[in-house]
Structure formats: C-alpha cells, structure tokens
Amino acid sequence: MTVRVRVAPSPTGYLHVGNARAALFNWLFARRNDGQFILRVDDTDQERSTPEFEADILESLRWLGLDWDEGVGVGGPHGTYRQSDRLDRYREAAQALVEAGAAYHDDRSPEDLEPLRQKAQEERLHPGHYIRRPETPATAGAIRMEIPQGESVVFDDLVRGTVSFESRDLDDYVILRSDGTPTYHLASTVDDIDYSITHVARGEDLLPSTPKHILLTRALGGPEPIYAHLPLLFGPDGKKLSKRHGETALSHYRDAGYLPDAVFNYLALLGWSIDGETTIFSRQDAIRAFDLTDVSSNPAVFDPDKLAWLNGEYVRAMDAADFRAAVKPHVEAAVGRTLDADEWGSFETVSDLIQERTRLLPEAGDQVVFLFADIIDYEEASWDKVMTKDGVAGILESAQTLLTALDNWSAEAIETGLRGMLEEMGVGAGKGLQPLRVAVTGSSVSPPLFESLTALGKERTLDRLARARARIDGGEPLT
RNA sequence: GGUCCCGUCGUCUAGGGGUCUAGGACGCCGGCCUCUCAAGCCGGAAACGGCGGUUCAAAUCCGCUCGGGACUGCCA
Numbered sequence: 001m002t003v004r005v006r007v008a009p010s011p012t013g014y015l016h017v018g019n020a021r022a023a024l025f026n027w028l029f030a031r032r033n034d035g036q037f038i039l040r041v042d043d044t045d046q047e048r049s050t051p052e053f054e055a056d057i058l059e060s061l062r063w064l065g066l067d068w069d070e071g072v073g074v075g076g077p078h079g080t081y082r083q084s085d086r087l088d089r090y091r092e093a094a095q096a097l098v099e100a101g102a103a104y105h106d107d108r109s110p111e112d113l114e115p116l117r118q119k120a121q122e123e124r125l126h127p128g129h130y131i132r133r134p135e136t137p138a139t140a141g142a143i144r145m146e147i148p149q150g151e152s153v154v155f156d157d158l159v160r161g162t163v164s165f166e167s168r169d170l171d172d173y174v175i176l177r178s179d180g181t182p183t184y185h186l187a188s189t190v191d192d193i194d195y196s197i198t199h200v201a202r203g204e205d206l207l208p209s210t211p212k213h214i215l216l217t218r219a220l221g222g223p224e225p226i227y228a229h230l231p232l233l234f235g236p237d238g239k240k241l242s243k244r245h246g247e248t249a250l251s252h253y254r255d256a257g258y259l260p261d262a263v264f265n266y267l268a269l270l271g272w273s274i275d276g277e278t279t280i281f282s283r284q285d286a287i288r289a290f291d292l293t294d295v296s297s298n299p300a301v302f303d304p305d306k307l308a309w310l311n312g313e314y315v316r317a318m319d320a321a322d323f324r325a326a327v328k329p330h331v332e333a334a335v336g337r338t339l340d341a342d343e344w345g346s347f348e349t350v351s352d353l354i355q356e357r358t359r360l361l362p363e364a365g366d367q368v369v370f371l372f373a374d375i376i377d378y379e380e381a382s383w384d385k386v387m388t389k390d391g392v393a394g395i396l397e398s399a400q401t402l403l404t405a406l407d408n409w410s411a412e413a414i415e416t417g418l419r420g421m422l423e424e425m426g427v428g429a430g431k432g433l434q435p436l437r438v439a440v441t442g443s444s445v446s447p448p449l450f451e452s453l454t455a456l457g458k459e460r461t462l463d464r465l466a467r468a469r470a471r472i473d474g475g476e477p478l479t
Numbered sequence: 480g481g482u483c484c485c486g487u488c489g490u491c492u493a494g495g496g497g498u499c500u501a502g503g504a505c506g507c508c509g510g511c512c513u514c515u516c517a518a519g520c521c522g523g524a525a526a527c528g529g530c531g532g533u534u535c536a537a538a539u540c541c542g543c544u545c546g547g548g549a550c551u552g553c554c555a
Contacts, residue, residue, distance in 0.1 A: 010555050034494075034506075035552060045554060117551095126481045127551055142553050160484070169482050171499060184555045208550040231485080238547070269491060269504085276493030279504045298485050299548070304507040306491070357517045367516090415514090422514095433514040445516045452510040 002034025005199050007061070007068070010042045011335065014249035018203065018233040018241055021267045025230060026201050027066040028268070028290040034443065042082045044187045060250040063260050064267075064323070083187045090182035093176055093190050093220060094143045101467060102219040103175060105134050107141030116424035128171020129213025143176040145185075153211035158201070158292040159230035159345025165211040173212055177368060189213050195221030200220065200293055201228040206300075226293045231271045241283045241302050251279040257330055258307070262314040266307045270300040280313055312359030323355045326346060329365045335372045346371055349455045353447045370441040371455055392435040393472050395446065398425065399436055400465045409458045411450040416448070439468035 007023035009015060030037035039061070043049040061068070078246075080086065097103035113131055120129035133146050151167040175186035182190075192200060192213075200213075207229045217224050233241045241248055247256075253263055266278060274281050274289045315323065331337050331347060339347070347354075347368055358364045402417050422432040437449050440461055446452055452462050 008555090012555075042555065048554075121480060124480055129481090144553095165483070169552085174553045179553080181553090183553070188555085203549095204484065205549055206555085209555090211491075229484085232549070234548085236490080240549080246492050271491085273503090275503095276549090277503050279491090300492090301490055303490050305503070309505060312518090372500095373541095418514090429514050431514090437515060441515095443515090446514095447516080449514055477537090 001031060001198060003033040003046070003198050004038065004196055005030050005035065006192070006195065006197055007042050007056050007066075007192075008040040008042045008202075009026050010045065011049040011057060012045060013053055014251055015057040016241075016248050017250055017253075020060065020250045021233065021270055022201065022203055022230050022265065023066050024064065025224075025290075025292065027103075028286055029199065029247065029292050031200060032286045032334060032373050034197070035296060036069040037066070038197075039081050040183065041082045041190060042188065042197070043082055044087075044090075044182055044184065046084065046181065056249070056251055060254070063254050064250065064264055066261055071114075081180075083191065085185075086180060086191070089194070090190055091176065091180060091188050094179075094182065094186060097145070097175070097219055098143060100219070101146075103143050103145050104172075105138040105141050105323070106134070106174075107138040107178075108134070113257055119435065126169050126171070128173075131171045135159060140178075142174045142178045144172040144174050145219070146172055149453070151213055155209075155210065155214060155224070155227055157347060158199070159231075159295045159297050160204045160207075160229055163207070163210070165210070166456075167215075170215075172210055175216070176404050178303045179391050184218060185209065185212050189216040189220065189222075190217045192225055193217065193220055197225050199228060200225045204229045204232050207469065214398065228295070231296060233270065233302045234299050236303075236353035237302060238301070253307075257312050257326075258325075259314045261316075262311040263307070265314075266310050266417060270302070271296045280310070282367070300334070300355075308359050316356060318355065320352060320355065324351050325355075327351075327358070327361055330362045330365040330428060331368060332365075334362070336478060338350075339372065346455045346457065350447055350451050353451055357447065367447055369442070370446065370452075373442075389472060393469065394425065395422075395432055396469050396472070397466055400462060403453075403458070403465070404462060408459070411454045414449040414453050436465075440464045442478065 005026040007017050007019075007026050009023075027037050030034070039053055039058075041057070043054070068394075093101065098105065116130040117127045120127050125269060130146075131374065147167050147170045149167055152164055153170075154162060154164040154454075156165050156196070164392075173185060174183050176182055191197075210227055210229070218303075228429060235241045247253070250263070252370060261283070264283060265286075265475060266276075268281075268286050269279070272285060272290070272295050278285075304417065318326070328339075328344070350371075354364050354367055357367060398421050399418060402421050403414070406417055417438070418433070419429060422429055425432070433449055434444060437446050437452075438444055440449075
C-alpha cells in the first residue's frame, strides 16, 4: 500500500513553526517511503479562516521546500484541497451516521449543557460525563456521536507506543454544528478516509481526540490510519510556543533573512536526530535516515540561538555569488536606498569577508553601511579608550599624509604602508589601527580595515580622516 | 477536578541491562590565532527528578512518588 500522509493546517493564522515542523516530518516520511504528501486546508471554521492566512501557509510550505503532491490533494480525486468545498460530503456523512444510529440530533445549546458539566466536575468525573443521548430524541440541531460504553480504544502510536482510552471517559461530541457545518473531528476523519490517508502524524495536542477519530472512522466504515503524535514545541519558559515567545510565524524567518535549508535543518533537529552526532545535514540525508518511529516522544524547546548559529553555518557555505545576490536587498535596506552598479561594486570587494561574519542576512547590511553612508557620526563613534587624544591625533595625521601619497590603492599596499608607519611611531598594530577604524568606519568594530579602505576608495577615506581630525582639533572628548 | 502524554547537561539530543568515570551540538567560561569583530583551533564547567524493586549488573526493565505538559468547546 502506498504511503499517503497529509498536512492539514487551518487558515486561522500564519503557518506556525510547530505546524511547519509537523509538515516537515510528514514530508520526510512520505519521501522516505516513496509515498505521497498532500496538502489539505482545514477551513471549516468559516469565521476565523481568511484567504491571507491560507496564502501565507502555502507560501511558507513552498519556501521551506515541502512540495506537496498535486493531483492527490490539490485538484485530486475530490477536486479540492479545501474542506469548505466539501461541506455537502460531511453533512451526508453525519446524516448517514444518524440513520445508522451511531449519532443523534441534539437541540440543546452549549449553555443548556453547562449545568451537566458542572455536576460532573463536582462528582470528580470527566466534564462530559452526563452529556449523553437524551430520552426523547430531537430531530434538529447539532449532531453528536454517541460513544459506545464499556469499550477500550487502544492504538499503537508510532512515537508513543500503545495508548489506550476508556470510552466512558469520552463524551458524546458534536460532529455537525447546528448551522450544518462540520466540526474538525468529522471533516478531518471523513477526509482521511476519502483521501486514503495511511498515516496521521500530527501534534500531540490531538492525542486526546484520537479515540474520537478512531470511533468515527469505524462508524464510517473506513480503514484506520496509523497514528503518530509528534511532541509539541515549547517556548523557553516551557509553555506551548506562542506569540509571547517572539516570532512563531514561519514567514517571519523568511522575511528576516533566514535560509530555508537552515530552517529545515533546524526544525528536523527538534525531536529527531539523524544519528546522534551529526548536526548539519541535507534534505537528502534526512530523507534517507528518517522514520517516524525514531521521533522523540518528549517536547522540545525552540532555541532561536541555535537556529541563528545554524543559519550562519549555511550562510558561510553559500556560493559567493549566491551570497551577494541574497544579501543585496538587506544591504539596501540597511543603507536606506538602492545602490547603483558602482556602489555595489565596492560591496563586492569585501563580500567574502562579510560572508564569513554573517549569521543572519540583515547583519551583512549593518556591517557595510559605512561604505555608503555619507556622514559618519563621530559623536556616536567609540574611540579607542586606551589611547590618548594626542596619540589618536598623531596617528590620524600620519595616516592622512601616508595615504595621500599612496598611489597603489590596494589592500596590500595600504597594509604595508600603515604597518610601517605604526612601527616607526612605536605603536602596536592592535592599538594603532583602532583610531583609524573608528575614523573611517565610525565604529570600533568593522570588517578588516585594509580591505575596508580599499572598498571605500581613496578619496572618501581621506575625506573621513580629515573630518575625524577636525573633530579632534575642535577639542571634543574622544570617548 | 478528570483523562492522557512526558521526564538524560540551561537547551536540542545519543543511549534501549554490562563497551557510561554518560557521547555530540547550541549557549556559557578560559586560552590560542589576530588590525577590531567574526570564523577557526584547543581546553573547561554542566545531566540520567526522587524512592523502592528485579538482576551478578539499571540512565536503560517494573512499581510508587514528585514535577512538567496537553486536552477537557456547536476552535482546530
């Protein structure tokens, strides 16, 4: 039997990193087993579903590289990937269950049922204990599944092993709302049957719903899929990962300059490991090694620091031309305008040095703004605190003289000249180059100095040295 | 409250009775390299929640306990 799995997000929010990881595991499982990975949009909650969220979800999945199999879900046997297009099918299924005696109409409202829940709570029973089929059956209203009593629902979960529930702990749950729309339980179960889903791998939050789905599947006469309940993702405080913990939308990471391969790699590491030793691996390596039974059963904490580190590893491994192309919009964003070919050329002379120093693409922009900013704010600049004002002034003056006379504006020539100059002055390079760095880049932290000067050009370098000297002669404090 | 799930360094994990004085990775600390910052290299601190049991032997199996989490909707 062909393996067929699905990812079934609800367009009631952006694609969450937790959902993205669940999708990723499903995708890996499908690819590993030469199966099919299908996309289904669970939009039965018409109130909260929006086209914008749906678009975000699709784009995010594509960006991550989780290509779904067209012709199976999308435009497949049932013509659509949206549950909202199949409402008739769910109604029909619910009606059939009523006729078969497995479900019943219930015209009591949620408020009507509240006292029953209260009573159950007080008697230390599960809250839905008294919500059962009424003596006198209704003919309209919502439709509830009737839970058969005295039954154990047992299943072998691929990540958790044998899990069992007692039917007496399940309440008669709504499958069709009084407005005729299906609830998640019904729509999802009907679709899993209709689309011949073989494995359902989803978040652990749905583990308590699984016996309901199994009972529904049996009542509907469908084959039971194999379940795998994936561990949840938590924030640093141990609570379910949410907006409070920073960005949870996958699209945020795309916009913030993360590389899809790095995010893929990181997400795969949350609850799974390729061999216990290897941290960085390709999609192909992951596919070759993946199995749902190897997924850990305990929850994972999302660690932005490790993601950033991993992203840096991928950035450094990028082809130089790819890096330049990827980083351009971020450099322009940092500079605040588009750069012409000439200006971009000066970035390219230091591109390799920047690539080594970049974890997140936008950082590259921050590192090179000094190349394009017209004014260096010396007020903000941090001068080398170890050096006296006179020392700084002397170095700037000597450097200005030296560089003015320098015809060969190459990093090598600049380096030879400046090092020789400092040696004559009896100043170590470690100390002596800092005033120049600050004067020219406006910061005590910058890409390597000689290459930076090359990229800046002779004219602008000398201009900045002159400005910096003017600042010092003006008697301003140096710190 | 009820049901279910989970418990190895701060975090992600390896481990599945002896090869564990518990391995790898991020982060952290120290050092080297060095024009700053990175990167790289070397080194370090850091964990089997607790208690019982089974066994010659337990991080690994069992029980209890403690802790955490999810669910408990005419949300998904």
